[in-house]
Amino acid sequence: MKRATVLVARAVFPEVLARLSQHFEVEANPDDTIFGKPALAARLAGKAGAFTTGSERIDAEVLDANPQLRVVANMAVGYNNFDVAACTARGVLATNTPDVLTETTADFGFALMMAAARRMAESEHFLRRGEWTKWSYDMFTGSDVHGATLGILGMGRIGQALARRGALGFGMKVIYHNRSRLAPEQEAPIGARYVDKAALLREADHLVLVLPYSAASHHAIGAAELALMKPTATLTNVARGGIVDDAALAVALRERRIAAAALDVFEGEPKVHPDLLTVPNIVLTPHIASATVATRRRMADLAADNLITALTGGRPPTPINPEVLREGRLAEKTPRA
Ligand code: DGY
Numbered sequence: 335m336k337r338a339t340v341l342v343a344r345a346v347f348p349e350v351l352a353r354l355s356q357h358f359e360v361e362a363n364p365d366d367t368i369f370g371k372p373a374l375a376a377r378l379a380g381k382a383g384a385f386t387t388g389s390e391r392i393d394a395e396v397l398d399a400n401p402q403l404r405v406v407a408n409m410a411v412g413y414n415n416f417d418v419a420a421c422t423a424r425g426v427l428a429t430n431t432p433d434v435l436t437e438t439t440a441d442f443g444f445a446l447m448m449a450a451a452r453r454m455a456e457s458e459h460f461l462r463r464g465e466w467t468k469w470s471y472d473m474f475t476g477s478d479v480h481g482a483t484l485g486i487l488g489m490g491r492i493g494q495a496l497a498r499r500g501a502l503g504f505g506m507k508v509i510y511h512n513r514s515r516l517a518p519e520q521e522a523p524i525g526a527r528y529v530d531k532a533a534l535l536r537e538a539d540h541l542v543l544v545l546p547y548s549a550a551s552h553h554a555i556g557a558a559e560l561a562l563m564k565p566t567a568t569l570t571n572v573a574r575g576g577i578v579d580d581a582a583l584a585v586a587l588r589e590r591r592i593a594a595a596a597l598d599v600f601e602g603e604p605k606v607h608p609d610l611l612t613v614p615n616i617v618l619t620p621h622i623a624s625a626t627v628a629t630r631r632r633m634a635d636l637a638a639d640n641l642i643t644a645l646t647g648g649r650p651p652t653p654i655n656p657e658v659l660r661e662g663r664l665a666e667k668t669p670r671a
Pocket of ligand 1: 388409410411412413435573624
């Protein structure tokens with residue numbers, strides 16, 4: 335039987351490429367070019383599957399240009415780069431990489447939150463500028479993390495992992511807001527209290543965002559929400575750009591309406607709103623919350639598992655739209671040998 339051809343849309347571990355090559359004809363992207371929509375649609379010509387990252391937008395236009403496409407496997411837990419409804423309507427299976435990055439991302443979210451609370455980036459910049467001439471009682475005084483109230487917006491797997499760190503490691507009180515409330519047996523071990531969004535904003539000493547991006551969560555934190563927060567509070571975003579109104583955040587930080595922020599994700603990244611680059615009380619990192627060698631490898635392996643199993647008639651481990659499998663529509667698209 336002729337081997338299927340797949341596109342690996344970005345550079346990835348050579349071992350993962352080698353594994354995919356055992357099953358498919360692979361078109362790789364060793365230069366790691368980011369394909370805009372027309373280039374991506376053109377590259378997908380003749381491909382049965384695609385190994386993507388958050389930088390590739392798979393929407394109706396790209397899918398309609400490639401009716402032979404059967405599987406899109408994202409190397410990310412977030413999949414706001416996919417139009418899932420458009421995939422499902424066309425019998426295209428979409429997959430993501432949940433679970434394997436939960437603890438690593440929660441580690442980083444916690445580190446960012448601590449860095450904002452204790453003014454680590456701001457004080458390091460001061461030191462590097464050669465401005466440190468003496469110790470003083472109020473130099474870079476921040477706010478405590480231990481014993482403080484941790485607010486979590488979006489209480490999925492990563493939110494719960496952050497809550498465990500806060501409650502069990504740092505004696506924090508945990509409050510959260512989410513589309514659905516956790517079961518009592520999930521809330522109890524971390525003492526998590528479900529509150530409405532306004533209460534979350536008002537009560538949190540340190541607010542961490544871990545909700546998925548969608549039209550509904552666009553600018554979930556804007557000027558009005560920031561105005562509800564304590565002037566001593568910090569805001570950390572390890573979820574997606576666009577959940578925070580970055581321009582409004584820069585104003586709130588400059589005017590000290592909140593104490594500090596830490597962002598790993600940005601609206602329109604890799605561009606960063608210029609005002610965020612000039613406010614001092616912020617920690618900025620380039621979308622690296624899941625970036626440990628082991629976790630990135632687990633993510634790549636899981637995306638490859640999804641692509642291989644889906645295209646060879648197996649059961650992909652982490653489908654986003656499993657109804658495509660249940661309804662047998664992927665099989666319908668599969669060319670006969
Ligand atoms: C994810 O997995 O969604 C991370 O943000 C990496 O893109």
